[in-house]
Amino acid sequence: SSVDSKGETANRKTEVVFWHSMSGDLQPVLEEIVNDFNQTHSDIEVKPVFQGTYEEALTKWNAVAGTKEAPTIMQTFEVGTKHMIDSGQIVPVQTWIDKDQYDVSQWEKNIVRYYTVNGRIYSMPFNSSTPVLIYNKDAFRKAGLDPEKPPLTYSELKEAAKKLTKKSGKETKQYGFSMLNYGWFFEEMIAVQGGLYVNHDNGRSADATEAVFHGQEGRRVFELIRDMYRDGTFYNAGQNWDDMRAAFQAGKIAMYLDSSAGLKSLIDNSPFSVGVSYLPVPDGIERQGVVIGGASLWMMKGSSEKEQKAAWEFMKYVTSPSVQAKWHVRTGYFAINPAAYDEPLVKEEWKKYPQLKVAVDQLHETKPTAATQGALITVFPESRQHVVKAMEQLYEGVDPQEALDQAAKETNRVLQKTN
Amino acid sequence: MKTVRLVAYYGGLCICSALLLFPMVYALLMSFMDKADIFAGRLWPERWEWTNYQAAFEQAPLGSYLLNSLFVASVITIGRLIVSSLAAFAFVFLRFPGRDAWFYICIATMLVPWEATVIPNFLTVQQLGWTNHYFGLTIPFWAMAFGIFLLRQQFRQIPYELYEAARLSGIGNFRFFCRIALPLSKTGLVTLAVYSFLDAWNMYLWPLLVTSDDRVRTVQIGLKQLQTQEMANSWGVVMAAAVVAMLPTLVLLFVGQKQLRKGLMQGAIQ
Amino acid sequence: MNDRVSSPMPSAWPVPTQPMVRRTAMKAWMEGMVYLLPSLLLFGVFLFYPLARTLYLSMFSTNYQGAPIRFVGWAHFAALFQDESFWHSVKTTFFFAALTVPTTVVIAFCLALLVHEKRKGIGIFRTLFASTMGMSVAVASIIWMFMYNPAIGIMNRLLSALGFPAVSWLLDPDTALYAVAVATVWMNIGFTFLLLLAGLQNIDPSLYESARIAGLSYWRQLWTVSVPLLSPTLFFVTTVSLIQALQTFGQIDFLTKGGPVDATNVFVYAIYREAFVNYQFGFASAQAIVLFVIIAAITFLQFRFAERKVHYQ
Amino acid sequence: MAFLELIDVTKSYDGKKQVVENVSVAIESGEFFVLVGPSGCGKSTLLRLIAGLESLTSGYILIDGQVANDWPPHARRLSLVFQNYALYPHLTVEQNMRIVLQAQKVPKEEQRHRCLEAAEMLGLTDVLGRKPRELSGGQRQRVALGRAIVARTPLCLMDEPLSNLDAKLRATMRVELRRLQRQLGMTVIYVTHDQTEAMTMADRVMILRAGHPQQVGAPLDIYNHPANTFVASFVGTPPMNLAEAHVLEHSLLLQNERPVRLMRRPLPKTERVTIGLRPEHIHRVALGDGHVTASIVHVERLGSETLVTFELTKQIHWTARWSGQANVAVGEVASFSFDEHALHFFDGHSKRIGPPTRIEEEAFER
């Protein structure tokens, strides 16, 4: 077929098709990196193809995996990890690390840990982020709070939120705190307390068979939301990232949880000064750190040795400090190679945006436990739906434990169905 | 009294139009705002900026996407016209056993929820080797129950005597179809064309599935491409792309609306 | 009659025999099929085959690639009928249809009545009223999503300007479905309007003139002339809108993702999520089959019962 | 005082061409007034102006002596029978008739009563429950009439009400319509392009041509004294035979070619005229006798009468009409005599020459 260009360059250049879901402002950055790579590697041609959202891309990949339509590199979100491994259609990156005797120690441990299963690195972390607490420094000042002392515990959070909540008549002009109804934040809030999501060490030691997120750690999170919502200091931002950010930027909320990736444009576009801090923990609980989020790059089994090698070259290129520095500065995602943080580009950027460093620090301070390694289950997307539903039920006045139990039960059901 | 009523009438019309048009105008205005304006929730841009359009065209190859959309929508439209008119012709002018049964089978296809067929269809197209090809983007949409239905009604407006006169003079079926039936059904064909074009223009999920090459992708994908999840969206840019994506269809609609109404009047319903 | 009937009938004349009749019928059939072939072929490949495959898959459990791995018979269906969320989504879908279909038809009908009579400049308004049909679901949803934004969207700005408390349109399970319905009605008005306008213009003007001479008031004319004579169009429009409403997907995907608390988890969206997010193809197929049966049944019932009330000229 | 009066009524749809121009006429109560003319001459337009469905460009419409120009249709208290009947297809015959009464807020009992009465009168009693599509053409026509009857409006306008019926039914309905009109004492303005209807039904006829009234009068008056050649040839089948002629001392010279010797000196003093003679005023006489001898080019035998066309000159073919089944053949040469007293003369502007046409307003037989 005329537009299928695989053959055309095959004899001269190795073509590496790279499916991604980097839309919006991310796409130009990704394309620039790919371009630079192609310029510097005359025998390889990486072709980035946007495939819609992670879900859409995965849907399509499911249908073509193992055929010649399949890409050589595929970007998949973190919760798809188990799915990819189980599919049997991928080549663990470890294979090439071993072949190439590549030194992975230069990679960020806390990131790589997530994608390491049974001691093997399955995919190459690419765009990684963690949640952080973001707050409106101006609002802090106005409420008589110290903008340099953001709340670190639940009680501090509640306290600050109360002060930050401003009402005029019945209407609330400014809410204290908000958090997206999105499973990821819930997972993080458990992990930071050292809680697990599923049994068998978050599914790392053996296939998970049961959800455990409805334990005390989960309950604490839900109770926090319930309490604050009851107090009128919590703003229900729904499921839409942009709605929440819009609310923050419009001064509707003073503090909220967001991905570290969006930081820079948020700081740029907010008409007030923005502060960034660690995830709060319940009082008296030791901070364990955060689980990595985002997506990683997978190598396909169906591709030829040559293509795989080329893909590996690309992956190596991407992890080089200079590329990572650029990636970090331009997108806000972490650098997989911490050496990048020493690049002048980053140094300069951090000077301008000291907030960026907070997220990196939070990641570095993370303790390597099963909790912060992240859960490994296939039915993650579906489980998240149930958690979201449970979160939404909180606003309807459902008891936190009850809502959590329901979500856990549903998760167990699908876990069993697939085992 | 008379003028009061007239003013009230046209006033009412204007209000209705304003309400209906508001979302579109809103999108248009937003596409000219910078981020600060948008987050301030303004209605009117403080300063009119073209930068959003610039950004939209830079971030996604909207130009070629537009051309592709144009091409794909046109080919689907033409294909539908041909396939539907052939079938409708048979249903109206030819007498053969089982004709009505076939007609009802065709009509019943309207009831199939499209989402339920996406994956098997994708596999079919893949097996045919039509992925990343205009074939895969267009051919599956050529047959369309609504089109057959509409043109059948249109053809039924043609006096049957014309067909009999043709048979008597030895004008064959196909000749009659080309020379008489089609030219006499212009309104119906235009109606179907406009409807199909709009329909095809607005496809998203299917083109995304069957293509992985920018060179054949359509504008709705471009629209999606400008939105992100984890990162903050540039709403102005997204709105600019939305305006770009809806403009051609609106123009087409403004041009074809009268024909469309006439066609629907003659056919479609009774 | 007494004219020359008498010429004896030669016995050698061919009597039209059954095979011959059959042969001409066969020829006619062949020719008809040639014209139908493109449609039937395409329908077969892209509609009936997938439908059959969906039916087949609905009796299997599948792996993540969607390939059948284990025959389970009617188990999916049995599970489905016991699944609370399934019934919830059925209820939601019907409620959604009940919200959107009559509203769309009534509003579009009013608009059509407004611009039905020929007056100066009326063409512009006709075009404007029809313009929403040029909007894709994606574009329309993006715009409405923004309008509904609780913090900076125009809806809440308007409310607060009027002194009302803000509403979290898409976030509150009590309002989300209504909010989506409003957006849907807006999207569908254009096409419905155009169909109804065309239908109105098809009514013989002398019937209105006759009514004017008899002195029928405007409302009486509406009820005794316009509505009954428009009933075929109204019937067609409601049938098509209903089928469409039962298959609503795009706006849900964009605006609410079925949430909050499944308040907008309509049927097709539930199927989509089951299949494309959760990879439960077998289960999703079973749901799709049920949906198909429901739509077919409703359409059938509508033709069976509602059409009787319709007056065809 | 006339029941309905039109004064200089003029209508133009596009502001340029005047479809109806300066029509003035007074219609008496109980009159059956027929508007006749070729297609497109403005008959329907005039009717719609009277009904108030179109607005006047200029002129006045007076109903009962009051200027009704701006009255809405229903205030004029009239009914209109449309050519296509304009029956509501979804309503039964009875509902079709009742709807008018409902609008007038007539009590239910009275409605029922009037419908039954009208149905009785029109022979529709058995089909009261049917829908229009289940009726024959004649029945539909009567339902349309029924609507006019139950409304009890003093004035009824009819726009070619019989033109959708077949010849037989049309003949019957003609008589029936007229009978009903008399019985109910309605004033009727009746539009047709069929001159048989005009002749047999009208108390008075107005002949329109391209928006201009040509002649108003009792049918026979018009038949006998057509005001111009248009009227002369429009009224009567076969139409009046016409020919241009020079008037000489004791003869006429048709088309500078064919002399016709007359017994008495023809009327007009003008030299160039158009003469006219109705087919029934031409008789066959023994060969050599009579006014002209000509060869027969066409014969139509209708059984009861025979139409014989003969060639006066290459251009002028005249037709004679004889009772019974005449024994003539095409190609035969025969002599014809004319009823000289029945000759019509028209001047260079096609205007009638001779005693002015008297418009005797005959007493209407009621």
Place this chain on the structure above:
Amino acid sequence: MAFLELIDVTKSYDGKKQVVENVSVAIESGEFFVLVGPSGCGKSTLLRLIAGLESLTSGYILIDGQVANDWPPHARRLSLVFQNYALYPHLTVEQNMRIVLQAQKVPKEEQRHRCLEAAEMLGLTDVLGRKPRELSGGQRQRVALGRAIVARTPLCLMDEPLSNLDAKLRATMRVELRRLQRQLGMTVIYVTHDQTEAMTMADRVMILRAGHPQQVGAPLDIYNHPANTFVASFVGTPPMNLAEAHVLEHSLLLQNERPVRLMRRPLPKTERVTIGLRPEHIHRVALGDGHVTASIVHVERLGSETLVTFELTKQIHWTARWSGQANVAVGEVASFSFDEHALHFFDGHSKRIGPPTRIEEEAFER
């Protein structure tokens, strides 16, 4: 050998009701054969059977002596002029004529030639480039005919070709059609429900009633010797006056009520008959003279003739037809004399009594 022969042609659409039943007739080359009958009697169906547009239920159609039952329409080499003309509205007059020839693969040059010829013949030369909607009714009619002419088919079927024209034009076209048919030597089968057309145009007429042929013969023969009361009342306007009668010695007793004294002994021996008398055979005589005295209930003055309806009994109204403008008034009592030799008698089955109708096949004037 007849050019076209129908043998026991029967057609039923639904397998139950026979729309055409046992029709047998032979049509000669060059004949102008008219099929006439009331609406719904199966005229069009018969024509469509001949054209091959419908298939026979039983019987045979022979063209040139060959069984053509299964021939497709175009193989029968005939043309059909439809009531609504079936012109292709988007094609010009010329294209409308040419498309037929294109289908027959006639060379371009020849196409052009034939079109011009036909246009010349029909007076359409000036409008060759126009579309049908820009033509008058008569012109459209001629274009339809033109299509038949250029095709040069020996047989032309016409289904009420004149019924959409107004009365005047219909009269002209009658003559013109017949002239053309003669000129081209076409065989024409012509369907109409207008008996004037049947009378004036036909070489032979077949009268159909509910699918059954009632009589076949030359028009005047049928007029003068109707085979039954249906034919008697169908042919002639106003229709033949009919009444049930007892035949007495020297008189008739109409409806046991009204005696009519006759000069000579009436023909039939049967006692109960239906008598018929055409309107032109009733004359006015001095009061007291003549066959009957009756009061006049309706008068229609057509100018050239007057139709007078009088009441014989409450049920029996007869109509007389007199030339000229008779001076009679409704309500007047008058005496009428009958032309006794013109009385028709029909038996209890409505069949004609008397000398069998001769079917003289007149030599066709060509």
